[in-house]
Amino acid sequence: MVMIGKWAAALGAVVALGGALSPHVANAKAPGQIILTPQSEEALVIIKTDWWQPAPSMHSAFKLLLSTYVDAEARLSSGPFSGTALFEAKQKNFLDGYLMVPVKPGRWVVRSYSQQDSWALCFNAASLQFEAKPGQVVYLGRFDALTHRQQLTRQAIASGNTSIRGGGFVDYFDLPQGPIFAPVDAPQIAAVQAMLARRAPGVSAPVQAVTFTPATFGTGSTLYGTRRCGGYFPASGKGKADKS
Structure with a gap:
């Protein structure tokens, strides 16, 4: 049984969570070993x-999942074995406070924030999309994981799902609050470039500030008909959040 533990330092009596869903992702090399030049096919x-500190038995504090996206149809284009990229907040993955993940060029959307492989905030109703081009580093800005940690905790408590047995998973859908990133400015871009020069010298591609635009997407379902964020049968989110 997975249970939510106390988060005394940040929320006093409020209960906290810790790790996340593990789909197939476009990520392999240690961050300091990544190679990306202006001629690279990836971004x-x-x-x-x-x-x-993650919950006991968990390796990451949280996971932030990206999916490939079709803007004109407001839908995810990722599948069970492709089209996703995962930021895993493991201590060994950080370089001076930064996380990085290689992606295929194209349009991407922020799909979900999850913890302990058991709870997730699905950003289907209010997300952000962006373009990644070949041979380019895209800096999304500072992601406010602590606020989403609190948000997920409140959702779990309000729904009564503070413990989950037998590998279960709970998605929270149709949320008014999407992923929170601080705006990017020129000094931040310079700081990213300096970090890469120190810690990931194989990355020589230019760093670009992200251009976010709003996005929605359908949630889909599992093979058993259970609603799931990025399920096997994704629907369009055009017009309004998918309620299926």
């Missing part, structure tokens, strides 16, 4: 964020 996406 690199970077965020800055917080780390905290």
Whole structure:
């Protein structure tokens, strides 16, 4: 049984969570070993964020999942074995407070924030999309993981799902609050470039500030008909959040 533990330092009596869903992802090399030049076929996406001690038996504090996206149809284009990229907040994955993940070029959307492989905030109703081009580093800005940690905790408590047995998973859908990133400015871009020069010298591609635009997407379902964020049968989110 997975249970939510106390988060005394940040929320006093409020209960906290800790790790996340593990889909197939476009990520392999240690961050300091990544190679990306202006001639590369892939792109690199970077965020800055917080780390905290994960729950017992968990390896990451949280996971932030990206999916490929079709803007004209407001739908995810990722499948069970492709089209996703995962930021895992493991201590070994951080370089000076930054997380990075290689991605295929194209349009991406922030799909979900999850903890302990059991609870997730699905951003289907209010997300952000962006373009990643070949041979380019895209800096998304500082991701406010602590606020989403609190948000997920409140959702779990309000729904009564503070413990989950037998590998279960709970998605929270149709949320008015999407992923929170701080705006990116020129000094931040310079800081990312300096970090890469120190810690990931194989990355020589230019760093670009992200251009976010709003996005929604359908949630889909599992093979058994259970609603799931990025399920096997995704629907369009055009017009309004998918309620199926």
